[in-house]
Amino acid sequence: MGGMVSLVAVAALAAVALLAVEVGDLRFVVGVVVPGVAFAVFLGGILYRVVRWARAPVPFRIPTTIGQEKTLPWIRSANLDNPSGAFGVWGRMALEVLFFRSLFRNHKVEVVADREKVNYVDSKYLWAAAMAFHWSMLIIILRHFRFFIEPVPRWVLAIQSVDGFLQVGVPVFYVTSIVFLAALLYLLARRFFDPKVRYISLPSDYLALYLLLAVGITGFLMRHVEKVDISQVKAAVAGWTSLQPVVPTGVGIMYFLHVFMVSALLVYLPFSKLLHMPGVFLSPTRNLANNNRARRHVNPWNPPIVGHTYAQWEEEFRDKLVAAGYSLDKE
Amino acid sequence: MAEKPASELIQIDLNPPKTDWRDPSINFESRRGTWSYPALAKNLTYLGFPNPREWSPAEDDWKLPPNWKETILEGIRERLLKYRSFHLFMDICVRCGACADKCHFFIGSGDPKNMPVLRAELLRSIYRREFTRTGKILKQLAGGRELTEEVLKEWYYYFFQCTECRRCSVYCPYGIDTADITMMARELMNLVGLNINWVMEPVANCERTGNHLGIQPHTFKDNVEFLLEELEDVTGVHIEPQINRKGAEVLFIIPSADYFADPGTFTFVGYLMLFEYLGLDYTLSAYASEGGNFGLFTSHDTIKRLNYKIYHEAKRLGVKWILGGECGHMWRVMHQYMDTMNGPADFLEMPTSPFTGTVFSNAASTKMVHICEFTSDLLRNNKLKLDKSRNDKFRVTFHDSCNPSRAMGLLEEPRYVLRSVCNNFFEMPENTIREHTFCCAGGAGLGNDENMEMRLRGGLPRGNAVKWARDKYGVNLLTCICAIDRATLPPLCDYWAPGVQVSGVHELVANALLMEGENERTTDLRGEPLAGFEAAEEEEASDA
Numbered sequence: 001m002g003g004m005v006s007l008v009a010v011a012a013l014a015a016v017a018l019l020a021v022e023v024g025d026l027r028f029v030v031g032v033v034v035p036g037v038a039f040a041v042f043l044g045g046i047l048y049r050v051v052r053w054a055r056a057p058v059p060f061r062i063p064t065t066i067g068q069e070k071t072l073p074w075i076r077s078a079n080l081d082n083p084s085g086a087f088g089v090w091g092r093m094a095l096e097v098l099f100f101r102s103l104f105r106n107h108k109v110e111v112v113a114d115r116e117k118v119n120y121v122d123s124k125y126l127w128a129a130a131m132a133f134h135w136s137m138l139i140i141i142l143r144h145f146r147f148f149i150e151p152v153p154r155w156v157l158a159i160q161s162v163d164g165f166l167q168v169g170v171p172v173f174y175v176t177s178i179v180f181l182a183a184l185l186y187l188l189a190r191r192f193f194d195p196k197v198r199y200i201s202l203p204s205d206y207l208a209l210y211l212l213l214a215v216g217i218t219g220f221l222m223r224h225v226e227k228v229d230i231s232q233v234k235a236a237v238a239g240w241t242s243l244q245p246v247v248p249t250g251v252g253i254m255y256f257l258h259v260f261m262v263s264a265l266l267v268y269l270p271f272s273k274l275l276h277m278p279g280v281f282l283s284p285t286r287n288l289a290n291n292n293r294a295r296r297h298v299n300p301w302n303p304p305i306v307g308h309t310y311a312q313w314e315e316e317f318r319d320k321l322v323a324a325g326y327s328l329d330k331e
Numbered sequence: 332m333a334e335k336p337a338s339e340l341i342q343i344d345l346n347p348p349k350t351d352w353r354d355p356s357i358n359f360e361s362r363r364g365t366w367s368y369p370a371l372a373k374n375l376t377y378l379g380f381p382n383p384r385e386w387s388p389a390e391d392d393w394k395l396p397p398n399w400k401e402t403i404l405e406g407i408r409e410r411l412l413k414y415r416s417f418h419l420f421m422d423i424c425v426r427c428g429a430c431a432d433k434c435h436f437f438i439g440s441g442d443p444k445n446m447p448v449l450r451a452e453l454l455r456s457i458y459r460r461e462f463t464r465t466g467k468i469l470k471q472l473a474g475g476r477e478l479t480e481e482v483l484k485e486w487y488y489y490f491f492q493c494t495e496c497r498r499c500s501v502y503c504p505y506g507i508d509t510a511d512i513t514m515m516a517r518e519l520m521n522l523v524g525l526n527i528n529w530v531m532e533p534v535a536n537c538e539r540t541g542n543h544l545g546i547q548p549h550t551f552k553d554n555v556e557f558l559l560e561e562l563e564d565v566t567g568v569h570i571e572p573q574i575n576r577k578g579a580e581v582l583f584i585i586p587s588a589d590y591f592a593d594p595g596t597f598t599f600v601g602y603l604m605l606f607e608y609l610g611l612d613y614t615l616s617a618y619a620s621e622g623g624n625f626g627l628f629t630s631h632d633t634i635k636r637l638n639y640k641i642y643h644e645a646k647r648l649g650v651k652w653i654l655g656g657e658c659g660h661m662w663r664v665m666h667q668y669m670d671t672m673n674g675p676a677d678f679l680e681m682p683t684s685p686f687t688g689t690v691f692s693n694a695a696s697t698k699m700v701h702i703c704e705f706t707s708d709l710l711r712n713n714k715l716k717l718d719k720s721r722n723d724k725f726r727v728t729f730h731d732s733c734n735p736s737r738a739m740g741l742l743e744e745p746r747y748v749l750r751s752v753c754n755n756f757f758e759m760p761e762n763t764i765r766e767h768t769f770c771c772a773g774g775a776g777l778g779n780d781e782n783m784e785m786r787l788r789g790g791l792p793r794g795n796a797v798k799w800a801r802d803k804y805g806v807n808l809l810t811c812i813c814a815i816d817r818a819t820l821p822p823l824c825d826y827w828a829p830g831v832q833v834s835g836v837h838e839l840v841a842n843a844l845l846m847e848g849e850n851e852r853t854t855d856l857r858g859e860p861l862a863g864f865e866a867a868e869e870e871e872a873s874d875a
Contacts, residue, residue, distance in 0.1 A: 005472060056415040062667055064500040064508060066766040069740030071693045071704055074711060082740040096504070103504045107762060109432040111343045118438065118795040120762035126429060197428040199347035200448050202474035205426050271465045276505055279423035284416045285506035290740060293694040297671045301413060305632055307639030308538050310647050313618050317548050324549035326575060326617070
């Protein structure tokens with residue numbers, strides 16, 4: 001159900017872009033205004049959300065500790081999974097953000113009822129697909145810098161040549177383009193065919209995947225089927241970055257669809273679960289050191305709560321305390 | 332509950348149905364055995380909590396206050412501003428499903444709403460509907476749900492079906508902590524008088540008498556004296572009770588179950604034997620007679636309120652530092668909350684072992700040391716004379732309790748102690764120990780009898796791992812450092828791994844400890860014969 005609604009939504013977006021360009025001839029709108037507004041919404045939206053999170057204090061230091069904490073000097077502590085200081089926290093966050101450390105721990109549970117046995121089967125598929133998707137997306141984004149910076153920096157050229165090492169096709173097929181689409185398809189297939197994941201999936205979960213797929217597919221078609229004139233794309237992008245926008249000429253419909261889908265994704269991001277991108281950095285169970293007993297953590301709104309005091313307790317149980325031979329503070 | 336046999340209870344399908352989960356309706360009557368009774372009015376009244384009344388989840392009318400909806404929504408609004416964790420965890424879940432089969436309640440029940448992601452979605456769907464723009468406009472399409480009485484009832488069922496064990500948080504790529512979300516949901520429910528008695532009665536007791544069990548000071552003293560007399564019968568060593576003694580060097584804080592019921596009592600006398608052996612200058616307190624803190628299962632304010640007495644008593648007695656016994660959630664509070672809530676403890680001194688000179692700089696601020704840290708330091712420095720063979724009848728494994736594992740990281744110390752005091756130590760499977768450990772399924776206030784079916788279900792992964800160790804290594808003793816475990820693991824073992832007993836770590840320390848002036852020992856602390864003395868004990872029994 002959720003999968004269908006989202007697919008229709010993304011198809012409708014594509015249709016809007018198509019009609020706008022082909023029928024309405026709104027090339028300036030789709031090629032310049034929409035991406036401009038989308039980028040502004042993206043930046044403003046992310047900033048707004050992050051500021052809202054950041055304004056909420058972290059009243060307690062609540063890291064999820066994984067592995068041995070730092071205690072006695074002769075006991076080896078797990079400094080990256082249970083960090084005791086800033087150095088370890090940076091390491092932990094780096095592992096989490098760059099290599100999805102927590103996801104790497106994943107395993108699948110099976111209950112084998114007739115043998116009365118619970119099994120734990122190593123399962124790294126989700127981790128592998130997530131890594132493949134995110135890393136290829138990062139590399140693809142970095143590759144796009146050849147449109148944004150003139151002359152094209154050496155690191156972009158280096159990424160391009162490594163990514164295109166297969167040397168197949170004209171223009172060359174990039175490995176990441178294939179990996180990106182394949183990983184997305186796997187993540188989408190999970191949502192349809194893994195009963196647990198299907199059960200928890202919301203329309204927005206499919207929407208994010210469809211949008212990303214639409215971006216990827218339009219980009220792929222533009223490069224390999226439509227064989228867009230790169231210099232025209234570059235001229236258009238230069239128009240954005242120099243704030244002297246020009247209506248791109250000599251590019252096909254795929255260019256507009258690609259730009260429109262990227263715009264949709266940018267607009268959607270601050271209002272969606274895709275916020276996990278900035279959010280992961282702020283997670284208090286991961287980005288704090290487990291040094292609670294060594295260094296006091298201050299709660300800015302610590303309420304002035306006083307429990308049942310000793311004096312009240314002594315007064316309430318005075319007779320019993322006396323009978324049992326306790327010495328009292330107040331005789 | 333009419334107990335189903337294990338072979339029947341384990342018939343579990345972990346594949347959810349194809350239906351939509353957003354229907355909140357639950358038939359409480361037909362699900363007896365899987366939920367806890369509501370709090371009695373007297374407990375809420377004593378604590379000044381809202382909406383004390385007699386009610387039952389099995390009835391239609393839950394007697395909510397008329398403005399319940401505004402109260403809950405206002406409560407959410409307030410907490411979004413006060414807790415970054417809550418706000419963030421409401422926003423960033425991608426529903427990847429990594430946590431889905433990590434929850435012991437899901438594994439043992441197959442109920443898809445026990446998948447941590449979905450447990451959180453029960454609250455998140457309301458958050459999206461009421462507090463996000465997309466939710467307000469797109470409603471259901473944005474994954475939003477209307478907050479109705481049915482939803483509230485669903486919360487009651489599922490947020491009192493989470494033991495706040497944090498296991499799911501280990502696997503979450505963003506560290507989303509369901510324990511944190513459950514704590515928020517329970518805080519919210521408390522605002523309209525939805526709470527369970529197994530939590531609120533201990534809280535009310537603790538506020539009044541100083542401990543969850545409601546043991547008053549004269550009975551506290553009686554219990555301690557009685558247990559020490561029993562110990563003297565077994566060991567021949569007399570130990571003078573130390574209670575509310577001003578000027579002692581160390582205040583010793585323990586969970587009240589330790590001086591109340593077996594098998595915790597053997598751990599309790601185990602601690603005191605160790606202190607007697609060492610000549611530690613310590614005192615117990617009849618006022619701060621509870622280390623545990625069921626406030627953790629109620630609200631942050633209640634944690635602070637109950638925890639108040641620890642530093643308050645340490646200051647009154649003029650001790651130098653605090654030592655804490657074996658208890659799981661107690662240590663979550665002592666480690667992650669106490670100093671922030673009721674510190675700074677600047678009237679105390681840096682904890683230092685008087686016997687080894689070791690400075691516990693890891694507790695430099697809270698000034699509170701875990702007994703396993705203290706004892707492993709003693710063992711490392713060869714300060715204890717032991718006869719490990721006294722534990723030879725035990726083939727021992729160790730259950731990591733949730734909080735010391737995932738809210739602290741106390742993994743090696745108890746193992747070091749166990750390996751030092753017994754000859755036969757074995758680990759359970761890797762995916763069920765240390766940070767991967769499985770809950771006893773009776774934590775967070777759920778260890779009551781009316782919830783027994785759910786406890787046994789949630790206990791499946793732990794019980795199954797114990798059974799594995801029993802069958803593979805002949806394990807017959809499951810040790811742990813948690814008072815709730817000592818109460819909840821025995822029925823769990825009887826059910827899933829019959830023949831395995833439960834004990835604390837310091838019970839085994841005391842079994843092995845060679846006390847000055849002790850009798851020739853033929854039994855352990857439980858009065859059961861040591862390996863090699865079974866025949867002698869039987870003779871004695873038949874003589875008598």
